[in-house]
Amino acid sequence: MVRNRAICSALDGTELEALNAIGRERKLSPGESLFWEGEDSVIVANVLDGVLKLASNTEDGREQIVGIVYPSDFIGRPFDGTSSHGISALTDARVCVFNRSDFDRFAAEHPQLEHKLLERTLGELDRTRRWMLLLGRKSASEKVSSFLLEVFERMGVTKGCELRFDDAPITLELPFSRQQIADILGLTIETVSRQFTRLKAAGIIDLPSRRGLRVLDRAALEAEAG
């Protein structure tokens, strides 16, 4: 099912086989790195399962998560050895890894694949730019509310079904710790925690467990999101 959404959906049976021949599956545990910031990125990969983060760090240790990667997403930097951010797993994950030069060569021979990759990259760029508005111009409460809405949407799509907010509220297990949410939103963990508490007190969300989340009043959340 990942195949249907991933870039390899551009390929036919024979081509897919050829691509599989140069890739290998790799499993990652939460926290494990696929590669580090600044390291020469000799590989690219496709996410089969799980959620990963892309993160940049300042020299003094502050972290900003600059991308979140879900199943069927593509990661890495083809055609160029330099990568400006590290990638590591947030959950248990399976990825299909390719040697970068192998992949580059394969892509050059398969324009349909490059086309899919281009569409995907353009979409990712758009999403990233929308995120910049949040980072640069939104308040803490707007950030948290926007974030919850986007996660719900993303997780829903990934699960292959439209989550219905209007039916009985669904409890979602967030793949992020509070610290990670802070690193996504450009806030501190304390500020995130306070916003969660406030939303809960207002009856807009419920927090049944550490990472559990239930949206009780989507309209209110959208109003808060700015």
Add this chain to the structure above:
Amino acid sequence: MVRNRAICSALDGTELEALNAIGRERKLSPGESLFWEGEDSVIVANVLDGVLKLASNTEDGREQIVGIVYPSDFIGRPFDGTSSHGISALTDARVCVFNRSDFDRFAAEHPQLEHKLLERTLGELDRTRRWMLLLGRKSASEKVSSFLLEVFERMGVTKGCELRFDDAPITLELPFSRQQIADILGLTIETVSRQFTRLKAAGIIDLPSRRGLRVLDRAALEAEAG
């Protein structure tokens, strides 16, 4: 000279002619919009000359500049009608505009062009993600210093020569107003102004005119950039 860096460098003489046939040149004055946020983007374009901005706005009017576009850069969203940000000129500018569906068709027939576009988009995505670290995790002084360094680099490359910081300091004419710098960095105009004043007082930069800028001590600027 723009041709050498732009995506059309992938094309030979005949192909270039065909591409030119479907494009037309358009001039823009400072402040003029190429298209607006949310509008169906029926065109794509290549920048021939000048500097443009991509910007997102919240409903209540706050603005975040999410991209800055220099000569030879590509703008617009091929293969998809939705654009999530507006584009307008910061300086006098000339762009080569294509009807999107014309361009899509042309691209489909010229994989080398798509390849160039893919490389360019991947690079832009990287740059954008580095910018997110600045927005989410840097202080006002770090933001301003990082910004000045990046502008110098970008303007230098665009001018086709490496600016030498170690030689006599060069005076650059910034294509941005203070308000625009604020919208790039996620700050207010007052905070930007105060940082400029501080850097000038510290002897790190000089501000010979409204938009003029001279870097006197690059090392100090890098130290401030975090």
Add this chain to the structure above:
DNA sequence: CGGCAATTTGACTATCCTCAACAGGGGTGG
């Protein structure tokens, strides 16, 4: 049940924003 890490809460502070007044300089019209 105990230990540990993650999260929450609290008190205090710093940074940046807001609002307001002022300055400067570039262009225009007299």
Add this chain to the structure above:
DNA sequence: CCACCCCTGTTGAGGATAGTCAAATTGCCG
């Protein structure tokens, strides 16, 4: 050519938001 005006940018005072540091609490795992 000079005076004036308007727009942009600067400066200042005060306040709010989010950060910092520290302690308490809560899940979660063995």
